Amino acid sequence: MKRILLGATAALALGATAVSAGTLDDVKARGELNCIVNSGFVGFASVDKNGKYQGYDIDYCKATAAAVLGDASKIKYKPATGKTRFTILNSKEGDVLWRNTTWTFVRDVDVKLAFQGVNYYDGQGFMVPKKLGVKSAKDLDGASVCIQTGTTTELNLADFFRVNKIKYEPVPTEGNEESRRNILAGRCDVYTTDASGLAATRATFKDPENWVILPEIISKEPLGPVTRHGDDQWSDIIRWTKNALLAAEELGITSKNVDELGAKAGNNPEINRLLGTEGDLGGMLGLDKKWAHRAIKAVGNYGEIFERNIGKNTPVGLERGLNALWTNGGLQYTPPFR
Amino acid sequence: MSDTSTTQRYPIGQIPDMPPPLLESGIFYWVRKNLLSSWTNVALTILAVWFLWLVLPPMYEWMFSNAVFEAADRAGCQALGDGACWAFIQERFTIFIYGFYPEPERWRPILAFGLLFVALGPLLFDGFPYRGKAMLFSMAYPFVAAWLLLGGGGLTQVTTDQFGGMLLNVIVGVTGITFSLPIGIVLALGRASNMPAVRIICVTFIEFIRGVPLITLLFVASTMLSYFLPPGTSFDLLMRVLIMVTLFSSGYMAEVIRGGLQAIPRGQYEAADSMGLKYWQSMRLIVLPQALKISIPGIVNTFIGLFKDTTLVIIIGLLDILGMGRASLADSKWAGLSSEVYISIAVFFFLFCFAMSRYSLYLEGKLETGHKN
């Protein structure tokens, strides 16, 4: 019987693969990027009616696939919960994690993950119904607080209330949708998560004008892509793809004018280096010269991604805030392409 | 007494059949007997009617009369009525069923599903035409289905991460039950074996599986199984889930088949031994055919249980029908319609499982008479 089972297993296990050392080689050989994403988070990763993923994090997956494989559609999405995301990455089922993940010391050092910079500066905030009349998070003594479990938010929350010596009741749930149900049903007085998540959640309410986001931001939540420890080449690719999209905004390259600017070398040497009309930055990464060109062409620059998915004109309606370019008073800043 | 004069008299033996008194027949009799036979019964009836009156009208209003069947988004729904917003389910219906399965290829899962019944036919019905040959197809079916679903060899490849929705529930359920049957048989025979080491191993395995919840095994599949394999190998997540689900249901299957084995009279074993049959011969020719036949209703019930449990894969991030529903709820156009999603999924499962449980009951009835003859 065992033999029969093994045979059947082998027949079915077309997806089973032996993984060699370099992720880049694996991805190229496979012809597909395994991208770990959130299984449902308004504005960042959600499924449309055709069963296609869309959102801020999804665009980064597409940019990576475009840079590495030359085709933004060659992606296998690996939906993950807060709890399963790191194991999916560590078991090599996914190549890169683009799932609003906070960069922390323990995750970086002890959980053996490699964070590749920050594509969204976030911080944990609170949202309450206007009618409660709460002005500050310090007024929340005795409140019931909705949180998502398996994230850094519940640790920040415990710390915040402990430091301020006030009591609260945590109401944990697995995902954003359950928290949303809870706060609307009045199961809790206040909802806490990353400020971007608060805005995204408020966007789905019937009466967004009756909810306020409190001024306190109680934590730093730098969200960014994650790879496995020990594959430096692949880590470089992820980090610099993210940087390339940011550099594109700094340099005024958009999905519309990238073909024109990248056709031949122009006056700005940094644009030329980025788009591969001068030098061979792509070759140093193990890619070709046009890697950044394709990424920008596929999803646009950082500003375009932001505005399309979570910006002011979307239901999520986020301001650039900390995520404005450093030249506009924000924190988004890329090391130079040279 | 005074009107005896009007009473017609009949000669003895020629009295025509009189209709029964009004309260002893027809609807009145039925109501009296079934609803009002005693004081407690009257009270229970009143209670039941009151309860139904409380529950049914608002439910009907929400589900049908005030429901919205066509709208572009949730706001559109709310503008049209304050009942359920079925427009959402209608828009997402196909991805609830097929998940991410590529649109032009969707005939393949349908065909595989249809062939499932062809393959089950000869196993379940004695009078199936050309049963012997059809049985060969049943044996080959798992591989045919795998080929149809995954592609390759002439068909476009479809990867397992594109499986989703109800399709995924059916795949996990059917695979689990199919492969757990042989393992379950081995375990049940092992448990009944007179070799202590074999028996202890089988009992330990069965009790272990039955002692832990499926979701912990799924967690093991998603987090730990890759540690068990040689470094550098990795398995598809769906594959690991299928392995775990198969092991899980084989524990239950073993118990069902053990029940079947115990129901076989001792004389059958002894007769087989006295014929000089070896262990496997007597099992294959005498004991198992009878034991399996008795076990079919139990196997169907195990399948119903397993099929319902396939929704748990959502907890490790696979997008089955419940997962697709929740992923769709994250769409800002529709967010907030979870009741509609959950109720539709409940109806889906009810239709599948109720049909199967009826079938299992029918079989039980059929087998019972078969046994007495």
Place this chain on the structure above:
Amino acid sequence: MASVNTVAQSDSGQRNFIARLWYDKEARGVILQVLTVSILFAFIAYITSNVIANLALVGKTFSFDFLAEPAHYDINQSLIEYSSKSTHLRAGLVGMLNTLAVAVVGIIVATVLGFVLGVLRLSPNWLISKMVYCYVEFVRNTPVLLQILLVHGIVVHSLPSPRGAQDGGNLAETIFFTNRGVFAPQPLPQDGFGFVIGAFVLAIVGCFIFKRWAKKRQDETGKYLPVFLISLGAIIGLPLLVYLLMGAPLDWNHPELKGFNFKGGFVVRPEFLALTLALSIYTAAFIAEIVRAGIEAINKGQWEASLAVGMSRSRTLSEVIIPQAMRVIVPPLTSQYLNLTKNSSLAIAIGYMDIVATIGGITLMQTGKEMETMIIVIGFYLSVSLTISMFMNWYNKRIKLVER
């Protein structure tokens, strides 16, 4: 042919020995078992070596030291003292107790509900019988996870907010039903309360003795005493009497609305309510079917005999039919109890902090110790399952038909 024979003869001695061993039933059994066990051990050794290699590869170690470290997260319902400064071990204990609480309460409610429904299903009242039928079929044929999600939604939506409970949803201003939980006064035992507990124990022991005596009396004289009512009266009355005599040695910590929530008192969270309710509803449907089948399995003659000696329908059911039906009911009932306990692991879907959510959830997430935490969780469920099985086996043996 000839050549084959010669070959066969040349090593016939050796072959005969193996063949003899193989055809000897006992020897073959030993060989097969040794083989099975060594394959099993080889398999375990293989897995262990893989685990060690894999752990070394990611640079992780296998140790339970993390249990002694502070957990840093809060839990909203705990049967023991717990704060975010407590250790992971304590968080795990809180989770285990929460799982057990759901299992125990769920089993009791499901059993009561299941028996009532099972009897109602056989009621001569057509409407009731059909309603129970619809309930049983709908509940049995939909996934329990969905039911938990739906019940949680209903519980949270239908209960009033704490302010609303102050005005409406309460029982005599002492128990408050809110969507933050059910708040009830918490008893604080004072000096002398020990006597009340003593009286309670005494009453229970007394009732056992009384029951034996009443049975003996009935056997001898045929006179029947309403044992149940008398026992109930004694168990409630005696402690109450002692309580009043001691001058009511019990203080109550009443819940009060302060700010956002009620403070003080004893609280049952809606997640616990929803999970227990959903699991009870689900399991009760199965128990109802088991009870129905059990009652139907009893020979009709038993009914007729007891009705003929003048027993009422309800007394027939409780004293003749159900005691006999129990022998059919108990084994499948055991597996329903096990299922309920295992299904409580779905607590995670609605945020009830059971063992899967604490040790197997947040702790796993924070420490990255998949192997260790999963071993704890699985070990816990195994021991609970074994305990339930053992208890029910003991009970089954006790009620078994004593053949004379």
